[in-house]
Amino acid sequence: MVSETLTLSRMLAAGIAWPPDDTAESVRDTDLHQKTITNVRLGVNECAEIERSAEEPVPWQPEGDRRWRSEEIGISISLEGAMATVHDAKGRRQLREGEIARELARKDTELAELRRLLDEARGK
Numbered sequence: 001m002v003s004e005t006l007t008l009s010r011m012l013a014a015g016i017a018w019p020p021d022d023t024a025e026s027v028r029d030t031d032l033h034q035k036t037i038t039n040v041r042l043g044v045n046e047c048a049e050i051e052r053s054a055e056e057p058v059p060w061q062p063e064g065d066r067r068w069r070s071e072e073i074g075i076s077i078s079l080e081g082a083m084a085t086v087h088d089a090k091g092r093r094q095l096r097e098g099e100i101a102r103e104l105a106r107k108d109t110e111l112a113e114l115r116r117l118l119d120e121a122r123g124k
Contacts, residue, residue: 037079037082037084044059044060045059045060045061046059048060062078065078066078066079067087074088074089075087075088075089076091083096
C-alpha cells in the first residue's frame, strides 16, 4: 500500500489543521517538536532583527544559563530536551502537566516518613 504524503497545501485543502497535532505518539522518535520551537523562535527573532532600528533592543535572547527571562512578568523559560520549562522569579522550576500528581504523592510519602520519625522520637 502506498501512502500519499500530506503537504501543507493538501492538508489545508482537506480542512486539516496546521500545524498538525503533535502528540507524544505522533512525534515519537522525531525532533519535530524541538524543530518547531526552534524555528518559531528563530523566525520571530529574525523578523524582529530586520524590522528594528539601531536604537531598539535586540530580539529576545537566552542568557548565559540558556533561559529566556521576562522582567515584565518575572519568569524565565528554558528547554529540557524538547520540553519547554517555566521558572519563577526565584529560578524555581515549575511543574508541567503530568508532573503535579506524582510530586504530590512523593511529598505525601516524605511527610508520612517525617511524621513517623517524629512520633518515634517522641516515644509514641
